[in-house]
Amino acid sequence: MSDLSPDAGRPGVIHDLGYRHFDGAREGTPAIARTLFVTGLRHAYGLGRSGKSKVMPFVLLAMSLLPATIVVGVVVLTGLGELPVSYADYTNQTQLLVSLFAAAQAPVLFSRDLRHRSIVLYLARPLPAPLFAVVRWASLTLAIFLFTAIPTVVLFAGAMLAGLDKSDQTTAVLKAVVLQALLALMLAGVSGLISSVSLRRGFAVVGSVMALIVLTGIVTVLQNIAYYEGDSETVPVALGLFSPWSLVNGLANAWDAGVDTPVPVDGAWVPAYAIVAVLLVAACLLGLVARFRKVGSR
Amino acid sequence: MGLAPVISTAGLTKHYGTVHALTDLTVEVGDGVTGLVGANGAGKSTLIKVLLGLLEPTGGHASVLGHDIEHEGQEIRRLVGYMPEHDCLPPDVSASDFVVHMARMSGLGASAARERAADVLRHVGLDEERYRPMGGYSTGMKQRAKLAQALAHDPRLVFLDEPTNGLDPAARTDMLNLVRRIGTEFGIAALVTSHLLGELEQVSDHVIVLDGGHLLRSSATGDFLQRTGGLLVEVVGTETERDRLGEALAQRGLTCRPRGTMVAIDPPPPELAEGGAVHDLIRDVAADLGLGLMRLQPDRRHLEDVFLEGGTRV
Incomplete structure (x- = not known):
């Protein structure tokens, strides 16, 4: 292999130490799960991966930050009395970018290991398959949450710079953050589940786009048709149960977080929206766990 | 460790519906290199997956390094390395990064993982190419990277599923020498599968022959090759x-x-x-x-x- 003569004692010679055993401390399952979580979060933004894979997440992030910086500039320079768009509504307005981010990055965390079958190497290690699925989902959830929270932080900083009422703004921001967390849980579940089933990246992206963007569009259109054509308010509100975005927007509307829906969500619809959202998250998570458990026993 | 068997199974059985992958397998594996021989479909890979705790046996018991496979799978997976038969390497990651990550997934700290990965990659013979994405590797290099990830956490036992699969004669010899060194110089017990009997003659101390999920014979290699x-x-x-x-x-x-x-x-x-x-x-x-x-x-x-x-x- 090497053409260096193994002369001992000569300066600059690399000595073969032979095989060395590792007798240091080994981490337990929680530490391994934490490592996987952090790695997954970094990979969702292309960090620690090829340069090409950083383009998509950061271009999307920049696009969703651009309007926020413009809004901040306008508010600070013109001294408006309030933000032209509420924090929660900003996320809603940029929903196309958020959905695209989830659709594009979920395959990174959920398809790659299954497609290249490196999942086998993970499962031959201490982390059990269900925990692996949950950790991956947690990574994607935080990645999506950060994607929506960063523009919110920029808007909030702008509002503070412009000297808007601190307590009002803080309340609105906290509401938006809670809604964004719920949204991230749902989007990560839906896009993750789709990516773990359709292993070709293209199919996974298209599937997530269908579920997150097209479905939301259809729900919104139907809600509006039902609102203008029908005479009951029940149908448009009920339709809102069928997409993650309309669920979050309905809850934001009910919570007075500054998001308009075709029909106000109130009364018994509020707990119904909350329950459906929680059930959706739980169902996706159970689906992911079942999927990885099945892969693990192959 | 001494005389305690590395692996022992008692009446181990695994059926997939009507397919009988393993039937009433009772066998013991000690230190050193053990060859597991059988035609395709003889139950070699199934046995390894059952021993890793990834598949639940239909019947019988087994223990690996003193841990029961049914209840202490996690403990077993902490102590063993596994090199699967099929391709399992992501193409867009370098062997160096991948082995470090896999060492961490086995519970090594960040700096220990880096050190171990460098050591192990040197032992398996991946030099400068360790920094290139694995998608461009030859079959021989891929097999080496797969072996490196199995050794990254300094396991006490490695399962090597068809390590010479797809290699040309020279690379095959290299790989067999490496397997021999793992069993002797590295002091790691190894269970090596192959459908080529001649290969295992050269490297293993003990040979187990499976046929259609049944144990055909298990004895020291010397006994097989008696005059x-x-x-x-x-x-x-x-x-x-x-x-x-x-x-x-x-x-x-x-x-x-x-x-x-x-x-x-x-x-x-x-x-x-x-x-x-x-x-x-x-x-x-x-x-x-x-x-x-x-x-x-x-x-x-x-x-x-x-x-x-x-x-x-x-």
């Missing part, structure tokens, strides 16, 4: 010379048959076997015929013979 008591003789020349020698030896009371360019002699009668009398006889016969003696060696059995015998028995 038959027969001899092989080769003389200079062509088949004509070979046959002349064979006929002459047959006249002296030996049972001979041609094998390739050689004459195979069945175990001689007792009066000739004493004190090398048969060797003298062969020498004298060759000298009388004026034939140049090229080779005279004991006839050993091969693993293949054992396999064929077993196959007809079952």
